[in-house]
Amino acid sequence: MTTAMKAKAAPRTGVDWFLLLIKSVMFFFIATGVLLFIFQQIDPGNPIASRLNDDATGLTADQFEGLVIAGLSQGAMYGLIALGYSMVYGVLGFINFAHGEVFMVGAMTGMITSNKLHEAGAWESNFVPSLLFIVLLSIVVSTLTAVVMERVAYRPLRGSPRLIPLITSIGVSFFIQNVSVVLLGPGAKSYPALPDWLSKKRDIWFISIEGTRLLVVLVAAVSMVGLWYLVERTKTGKAMRAVAEDKEIASLMGINVNRIIVTTFAVGGAMAGVAGILWGIMFRSVIHTTGFLPGIKAFSAAVVGGIGNLNGAMAGGLSLGSAEAIAPLVILEPWGVSGVSQLRDAVAFSVLILVLLVKPTGLFGERLSSEDRG
Amino acid sequence: MTDTTVLAPARGVLDQDWRKIVNYGLLLALAEVFIALANMPVGLDDFILIEPILSLGYVSLLWLPLLLGYSIGTEKVLEGVTSHAKGAREVVAGACVGLIGGGGVSGLVLLLDNFDLRDPLVNWSPQLLALLAFDNGVGYGVGVWLAIGGGLGLLGGSMHLIAPLARRVVSTMVLAVVGVAVLETILSDIAEDLFLEWLADWIYFIRGGVSLHGAATVAVVAGAYAVWGSKAVKGAKASYQALEGVERKQANKVSIAVVVAATILLPLVLGKITNELLANVGLFLLLALGLNIVIGLAGILDLGYVAFFAVGGYTTAILTSPNRGDSWPTWIPQVWWVVALMLVIVLAGLTGLFIGAPVIRMRGDYLAIVTLGFGEIIRLLFLSDWLGGFTGGAQGVTNVPGVQVFGLANVRGTDPRAVFYLVAFFCAIAIYVSWRLEKSRIGRAWMAVREDESVAEAMGINTVNVKLLAFVVGAVLASFSGAIFAAKVGSVFPTSFIILVSIVILIVVIVGGMGNIAGVVAGSVVLIGVLGGPKQPGLLQEFSEFKLLIYGALLVWMMLKRPEGLIPNVRRTRELHQDEFLQDAWLKGQIDEGDETGDGGEVAPA
Structure with missing residues (x-):
């Protein structure tokens, strides 16, 4: 072992060079991929484009538009979940790993109620009120989950070493997933069919978009505005920002820190509940692991946008969503990688790693508090 | 310490903290309803503990009222705060808690009888109703559960009234009977090989479960142990701790020899299934x-x-299978497992460096998520069509031969005993390496980095290299396990390497005791051996439905109540309980003597 230590005795620089190498290789890979894609678009048969991938035909404008829209609507959902990560991180400085599970709970609530409404016939006859009802119920249940989680698992651990709450949140996430398994069964469950007027494709202005995706984007935008108003314009929001800045001083200013932290969890939970319903009506299927990958990706989105920064979280969600929709076809396909759609998740994780390597504070910088958490 | 504290007289029966009682009671009711709807009573009903009166299914509902009935009466003994003697008040409190909890179950019985919620709740079944009503009608069930709840709570509360020794005797008896019943397979297996069949026949009922006279025997033996045996064990432990220098080293050697001998001999007396369990435990260990x-x-x-x-x-x-992907050039030979292992070490080390280098400077929580991302990326790559020519994609690589050991044995899944010996050999290496490293300069550097990176750096530790080294050592040990796993199962699929595995290992380490080899061993044996791994069944196969749930709950509970784990690392415990430790020391007026004096190995309880 000591020889190994001595061999790497030249400190730091070794790792630095390695990182530089990784960064340059990644940059080269991405840039070349995009270039090849452009060549491909100009003429699929040209020798530069066909060298690495014979079969590639490029994308039509419609296909590209479809990818962007799919990416953005998926990204809007990531953004909604990411807000919860970002707010909790901003206020408490820890990653609530179980936040994805709050989202799953929201989706499950929606599944149960919408199926009950479907049985009663209300889902078809009174769709809009039914939808509003399941959204409300899902918000209530998700918020409750988040608040109970904070009270039971995280509050007792405040002030303990950094990794302890993180590990706890992994346990909470694992626990909630399996509660869903033992109570609701392990299989995937589906939402009832949506009315035609919602799910059909529409041409709006010069783009054509599925009604559900449009709904997702609209709801995300409305929630975002609401959240912005809450954080920036209300007294509670001011208190939140104060707590994020410095808990002790905030409490000296007469702010009930515990209440603000609970509010933060509640707001994040509500957003996740909304996102859960949106997931449900977009994919019409939920399973106990539904929260895991979107949760991790939403966290990535929060980091990409700069954790603690609410606008950044939404922007990060949109960029991550589009990246994972577009990058496989634009960057990987021209390189001759087969079965690119299988690598969507890998692309999302790579985006996270790249951003953390190149700009660990995220694209829009960390905000909510200016405290140095290094 | 607490023995000498003078207690204030017991408080009156009605001088209760009613709010706490209601909270505990509602918690109990909620937990009981959850356990019932999670299918534990029905799912575990066939697991007979004591023939013919008690199944594990009922125990899953019965243990909580007892425990909460007891714990409502416990109060943290703080110096400077008046402690009261226990009395009828605690009994009443326990009974009230139990009653509310029993009321929860009764309410569930009524709901089960009147509503059909089977649609979302899959376990909302007539069987559950029949089981909770003891096949005897709803009214009977409601009444009995109120009585059971109240009775068990009362019993739990009255545990405060008896002397500590008696309490210990009772709890040892109960635990021993449950333990003997639960470990039936393994114990009767051992008994058979040691020509103790008559004993097994006496204790166990023919179709499973402990017989009544068997339970009585076990209880008597356990009670006797609690009275006399535990004292002897404690004495032995104390005299061992009193040993110094050469004598202590000798004692250590003896105990290591005993452990090694047991590891070698135990599999010989165990059956195939138990050896399979041990092999899985070894892999996860x-x-x-x-x-x-x-x-x-x-x-x-x-x-x-x-x-x-x-x-x-x-x-x-x-490297060893003839059935690997088609894209490999034909000149790559099929090699002997041991040769492959050499390459595995190199590759795992390189992967460790490759994954470690980018993440090593990130702050702890980012690092966690990014490594999780890497784990998924690697699995997705193995699964993808892109690398499918090399890794077999979703079909994986099959026909992996066993490990040929000099023509003596072919270690593979069909011979779990051999697999266990192979795993044990590597575990021994891993234990030796961890133990030596922990005591070495590198180990101290690791611990310094763990405590405070900036300070460690200021002390002249190259934190990046030291952390990378930890990453690489960990990677190599994991790859050993992977290599044995491939030979044991005979095939590798992407589904064997899901994130769940990482999480389960994390839980094993944390529940056992982070940073303590004995703790990690205990954690693997208890969790993987008894409950089972992510896909591997454990001793209690009936639990496979619930094991992940239990793992999650266990992880949260451990983090909240005992973050240092079952068998803690002394130094870590001090960090985690620094506040209490300092406060205790301060209250005892010891702070000036520095915190190295204190109680030595004995650390203030959580």
Whole structure:
């Protein structure tokens, strides 16, 4: 072992060079991929484009538009979940790993109620009120989950070493997933069919978009505005920002820190509940692991946008969503990688790693508090 | 300490903290309803503990009222705060809690009878109703559950009234009977090989479960142990701790020899199924030992640890199997497992460096998520069509041969005993390496980095290299496990390397005791051996439905109540309980003597 230590005795620089190498290789890979894609678009048969991938035909404008829209609507959902990560991180400085599970709970609530409404016939006859009802119920249940989680698992651990709450949140996430398994069964469950007027494709202005995706984007935008108003314009929001800045001083200013932290969890939970319903009506299927990958990706989105920064979280969600929709076809396909759609998740994780390597504070910088958490 | 404290007289029966009682009661009711709807009573009903009166299914509902009935009466003994003697008040409190909890179950019985919620709740079944009503009508069930709840709570509360020794005797008896009943397979297996069949026949009922006279025997033996035996054990432990220098070393040697001998001899007397369990325990122990170095010693929370397990498994499979992907050039030979292992070590080390280098400077929580991302990326790559020519994609690599050991044995899944010996050999290496490293300069550097990176750096430790080294050592140990896994199972699939594996290993390490080898061993044996791994069944196969749930709950509970684990690392415990420790020391007026004096090995309880 000591020889190994001595061999790497030249400190730091070794790792630095390695990182530089990784960064340059990644940059080269991405840039070349995009270039090849452009060549491909100009003429699929040209020798530069066909060298690495014979079969590639490029994308039509419609296909590209479809990818962007799919990416953005998926990204809007990531953004909604990411807000919860970002707010909790901003206020408490820890990653609530179980936040994805709050989202799953929201989706499950929606599944149960919408199926009950479907049985009663209300889902078809009174769709809009039914939808509003399941959204409300899902918000209530998700918020409750988040608040109970904070009270039971995280509050007792405040002030303990950094990794302890993180590990706890992994346990909470694992626990909630399996509660869903033992109570609701392990299989995937589906939402009832949506009315035609919602799910059909529409041409709006010069783009054509599925009604559900449009709904997702609209709801995300409305929630975002609401959240912005809450954080920036209300007294509670001011208190939140104060707590994020410095808990002790905030409490000296007469702010009930515990209440603000609970509010933060509640707001994040509500957003996740909304996102859960949106997931449900977009994919019409939920399973106990539904929260895991979107949760991790939403966290990535929060980091990409700069954790603690609410606008950044939404922007990060949109960029991550589009990246994972577009990058496989634009960057990987021209390189001759087969079965690119299988690598969507890998692309999302790579985006996270790249951003953390190149700009660990995220694209829009960390905000909510200016405290140095290094 | 508490023995000498003078207690204030017991409080009156009605001088209760009613709010606390209601909270505990509602918690109990909620937990009982949850357990019932999680299918534990019905699912575990066939697991007979004591023939013919008690099944594990009922126990799953009965233990909580007892426990909460007892714990409502416990109060943290704080110096400077008046402690009251226990009395009828605690009994009443326990009974009230139990009654509310029993009321929860009764309410569930009524709901089950009147509503059909089977649609979302899959376990909302007539069987559950029949079981909860004791096949005797709803009214009977409601009444009995109120009585059971109240009675058990009362029993739990009255545990405060009897002397500590008696309490210990009772709890040892109960635990021993449950333990003997639960471990039936393994114990009767051992008994058979040691010509103790008559004993097994006496204790166990023919169709499973402990017979009444068997339970009585076990209880008497356990009670006797609690009275006399535990004192002897404590004495032995104290005299061992009193040993110094050469004598202590000799004692250590003896105990190591005993452990080694037991490891070698035990599989010989065990049956195939039990050996299979042991082999699984070994595989996970090897992983856990590696993760223990990464997280326990160096303090790096690596959630993508399964990646190294996958690298070990896939490399071995590809190098030894005739059935590897088509894209490999034909000149790559099929090699002997041991030769493959050499390459596995190199590749795992390189993967460790490759994954470690980018993440090593990130702050702890980012590092956790990014390593998790790496773990998923590696699995997705193995699964993808892109690398499918090399890794077999979703079909994986099959036909992996066993490990030929000099023509003596062919170690593979059909011979779990041989697999166990192979795993045990590598575990021994891993234990030795961890133990030596922990005591070495590198180990101290790791611990320094774990405590405070900036300070460690200021002390002249090259934190980046030290952390990378931990990553690499952990990676190599995990890859050993992967290599054995591939030979044991005979095939590798991407589904064997999901994130769940990382999380389960993390739970094993944390529940056992981060940074403590004995703790990690205990954690693997208890969790993997009894409950089972992510896909491997454990001793209690009936629990496979609930084991992940239990793992999750256990992880949260441990983090909240005992973050240092079952068998803690002394130094870590001090960090985690620094506040209490300092406060205790301050209250005892010891703070000036520095915190190295204090109680030595004995650390203030949580």
